[in-house]
Amino acid sequence: MAAVRSTANDGYAEHAMISKDALLEMLGRTALFGALEEAERKAVAQEMRETxxxxxxxxxxxxxxGRDIYLVTAxxxxxxxxxxxxRELSFAHSEPGQVFGEISVLDGGVRTADATAVSKVTAMTLSKGALNRLIEQRTIVREAVIKFLCSRVREADHQLEGIALYPIEVRLARFFLAAARQKPDFKPGAKVVLDLPISQSELALLIGASRPKVNAALAMLEDGGAxxxxxxxxxxxxDELEDIAGS
Incomplete structure (x- = not known):
């Protein structure tokens, strides 16, 4: 099945949907490019195209x-x-500030999964050639790539463990905790507000369960005050979610 591709704009020009400053800040929060100095992040940004x-x-x-990696901006x-x-198995969602599509770009193989826009999406792309130049020229980028790929392996291990071993309410609690910990203002023990504009069917795909069972588990978490x-x-x-998740 061939992917339906959009036409990218030229860099982050004046008509772009994300400003230069916002893009640099977003790059600074990614695992791949966060360790770069501002001048180096500007060099990365210059190589990116909007789509x-x-x-x-x-x-x-x-x-x-695999021709490009993607940074979700919206x-x-x-x-x-x-x-x-x-049967479709959804193993991850990429949100604003997150990178996806890196595996085939880095190893030269084909895409290992489908990537589909759940909502209207804007993203910045970085070509395979541009990424390879950065890796060759900057040791700090090579180290970041290794750490990034290791984190992907850990995430996959945790997800498989959760689906295989834990009840749905535990998987849901872990999902909410993971989303909450990605918030810049996250504080242990404090309440966190998450905006998750996805359906229960989409949530069910993410945690490997049916929609009715997810609905029942959500009601259980809500009744328990989590x-x-x-x-x-x-x-x-x-605190309540951590008790349920066993963490």
Missing amino acids: SYDAGQVIFARGDA GRVRLSVLTAEG IERKESRFTCDI
Whole structure:
């Protein structure tokens, strides 16, 4: 299945959807480029191109050649695979400030998953050639790439462990905790408000469960005071979630 691709704009010009300063700040928060000095991040930004996708649009498909890595600047991207039975398994979402699509770019293989826009998405792309030049020229980028890939392996291990060993309410608690800890203003023990504009079906894909079971588990967390729901907004009690998650 060929990916439906959008046309990228030239760099972060005046008509771009993200300002130069905002892009530099976002790059500074990523695991790949956060250790770079501002001048080096500017060099990375100059190599990036802006692109956008509509909700439901395929950004790339499993088996495609890996030509670019992506930095999400707005919206949400689902990373998933199809089983032999045709069931979709969603293993991650990429949100603003997160990088995806790096594996095939780094190892020269094909895409290992489908990437689909859950909502309208804007992103900055960095070509394989540009990334390879950065890796060759800057030791700090090489080290960051190694750490980044190791973190991906750890995340995959934790997710597989959760699906194999833990009840759905525990998986949900861990999902909310992981999302809360990514917030810049996260404080241990404090309540955290999460805006998660995704359906229960999408949430079920992420934690490897059915929608009815996710709905029941959400009600259990809410009855126990671990979360409060109001449409797509969740107020999370970190202490309660940690007790449920066993962390």
